[in-house]
Amino acid sequence: MAAGPNRKTWRWRANPRHYRCHVLGDVTFVYNHLSGDTHMLNLVSIALLNLMAERTFTLDELAAAFPAHMDVSADECPPGVVWRLFDELDEVGLVERSGGA
């Protein structure tokens, strides 16, 4: 389920002012100021959130950049997986659109 439509040209980012993290072992608890919800992120999803906090991405750029950020090969981290991960962050309002017509 998506939180809304998406386009290849839209740029996305995570805004660290909108959440607060706390690491407990292998998981990171993230408090979302906008929704008031607490999320539990594993090592993969927190890595994506952290990457998106660095700069803005289109979906394609994100799929291209994430494997290297994770230190794995592109085969191990295909675009479909990245997009679904993105959808999970989008669904709970942890990422926001930042430009791109």
Place this chain on the structure above:
Amino acid sequence: MNEPNEKDSVFLEKRRQLLKLGAAGVPMLLTMKASAAQPLHSALDCAITIPSGMCIMVGSDGAAWISTRYNYDGSKLTNGKVKQFKSASEYVLPAGSVPARYRPDGNCPTDPCSSSGGSSGDDDEGGHWGHHSQQESGFAALFDRLTLTRTAQADDTLYASDWGHSGGEGDDSDDGSSGCPTSGGDDDDNHDSYSSNHWGSSDDNHDDDEGGSSGSNDTSSCDYKIYCFDSSTQFQPGTFIDANGNWNLSGDLGLYTIVAAKYGEYYGTYNNFPGVSCMLSIMTYLNNQ
């Protein structure tokens, strides 16, 4: 954020494992919420015991009759049997009480249904109050009054009987009449009469079981469907609630849960419908979530 060293091989291996799970569709993010599905709260973990021999007859309009005294043999329903069931029923719920999936589908293998459809049930019993073409039904005024009475009663409870001081709150002179006549005492009486005045008292039918004759030219009825519980059955309605607090009701126990909840909604606990207390504690809990 103190992220662990990303070159750490154990750490990397964990990420790889998780990525594989992610590729298999496992969510990588969980949103924490208090889960109503866990029988965590004392209000949720009560159980209902359905008495043995209880049957629920559902009309095509969603009305329901509930009886523990009708011996249903599972054979095809006829208008005579329907009539007998109605007179044997201890509890009645009005049209619209039971969701569509529990209602008879109206597909009669042997026709007569399609022609007699709407008229077979609602012209004699007065049980079908919610018929769509209410103008003809003659009950329109009654609905009106009934609804308003319910509204006013409920409202009265809020304003009059919560915390005894209510009478004194009109302590200013701007309202004309002084102290509201709302003592706790007659409150109870009001409620009692309320409960017995409306919706008809089916107890009068007590001994009428034999009354309805199932005549020989009795036509079959597919405007009704009967569900029975042969032996006494215990279950926890709280288990029907999912993690989001939604009801996921299915099967005969789902129907029973709906009927018990409806009963509580209409009548409170006055008549001790089996399980109504349990339903009400659950509903109270959920409504406060």
Place this chain on the structure above:
Amino acid sequence: MRRLEDYGRRAVRQALRRGTLVLHLGPFAMQLKADSRALLAFLLSMYGACHATLEAGVLADFSLHVRAPNMIRRFVRRQITPDPGFYFPTVPLPRPMAPLALEMGMNLAVALQCFRFAIYHAGVVADERGAIAISAFSGGGKSTLTAALMEEGFRLLSDEFAIMGLDEPGLYPYPRPVSLKNASVEIVRAFAGAEEMSTTLTGTPKGDIGYRRARPHELEMMHEPAMPKLLLFPQFSLDAEPRAEKVEPGDAVMRFIAGSPNYHALGEAAFGSLMAFADSVAAYDLHYGNTADSIALVKDLWREHGS
């Protein structure tokens, strides 16, 4: 402040009828109204040492009107309100079960209307070293273990709720009677003594219910929070070999939140205190088959983590 037992029975009865009886329990003032002999007897017996006021004009956090079969009217009102806001906790039960209605009502009031604290479903006991929270997550004997630890030098903070501060993880006392079901009633009666127990209510929707009274020193210390050190998830199963298994802190937090009626409503302050709590406790699953085993396990863990 005077204790309930310091007032005469007649004064208590009148205040209860008028609805001016207020129990002061830990951080909460609970206004009670009822007209029930069973309830009056229960209150005097189980809450005798509790601080109470009888005069009108005392503010309370919660108002509980125990009117056995009739309380359900308010449920109907739900239909005409556009706001799911506030309802008096109401539990429809036959008159002789008024004590159960009172106890459930006092639980519901806190669970549903308290937002000054984060509430989690757990029993809590403490000594001078800190507090042990006993989660109800797996339904494995929280109350029995809580009552048992009371005999082992711990004071009762609460049988039903871990009441946690906002932005700080201190646990606050709400020392009400410990609620015991079915077989546990006799187990606790055996070690606590019959004079510490209520009469047993039979045939309630939850089976047989008995209560173990909170003790005077626990009521005296009801304003003293304790810092959590240990979080336990008891899992009773008959004849189980006793063992304690460490629980990952992330898993422990996840289970703990699932037992909270108000965490989602409190925002960042509850996140802050819960994370501080997670950093300060060690969490264990406890498997055991009898009360003696469970106490031995807890004593071992407390030697390691209570400091």
Place this chain on the structure above:
Amino acid sequence: MSRSFLQIAVGLAPLPTGERLVRFIGWGRRAHILGQLATVWEERADGKLAEILANARIWAGHDRRMLSYEMNRITRALMGTDIYPVLLKGGAYVAKALTAGEGRRVSDIDILVKEDELDRVEASLKDAGWVADEGTSGDYDQQYYRAWMHELPPLRHKSRRTVVDVHHRLTPRTARLKVDHEAMFAAARPTADSALKVFNPTDRFIHAAIHICADGAFETPERSLIELFYLFADLSEAEAEGLRARAAEVGALWPVDHALWAISWFFANKRARSLCREGMFAKAFAAPVRWAIRAKVAGGLRAKAAMLLLYPRSHLLRMPIGMLTVHLFRKAVRSLSGSQAN
């Protein structure tokens, strides 16, 4: 209850003490307005009162967060479309940080869209996880809402369980009161940080008056009166001067007159009273309605009678009499929202 409690509630009169304070707080609790009391009184309170008000403030904070997050999610769901709904009522108060929105308890969010956008809005929201609410997913309710009401059937989000009401008019098609919602839509302004708009202050007051005086919201009179009071207080002198003219222009003069009367009466508000004098209450029903409002606010048994007057009245305004009986009945019968879940 009384005028004096309402005046204390908004800070026009000092907080009582002793038993009267206990009654006042009990009143506020039953009326679901402790949050509003907290915004006025928490800083000046101590002891148990401060704790009770803090509790209410934290609780209301949750509703406020929910509202702003729902705005965020609706904006997200409509991203890429050229649809910019108007936030109504509580949502607008929060978006504009108005006093009327502080401490207010809410359960759902209301938006207004243009009629020809309705299908696209519904489709977008459904794509983003909203579904027909369980309580109204039956054929009857769906049909009823679509045919007669001024909104889509309520949509509930699958995982968040929050409800959005999508309106395309401010009064039902069937209502005798014909409000020119298009004129009000045209005057709406964008908000700072979402794609949503809000009415201008005058129209915001007018809509609250319609909703409260003509649309059945008077079931919660204390909340409604406090809301009107704050919205009215937020109007500049010029806006207040132009209020009745604008109300006449959009066809909402009588609810606005009733609202002005209520503000002048319950809060002893001179500005509202001076506007009242401009001419009102010629209509025959005005006096009984005023009685009913007063009685409803006063509570007790008279409130019961008042409801008999107000409740069908608000419905009569919304739909033809033939529809009325069926709907009232259905409404009474309609379940516990959950029990008819799919």
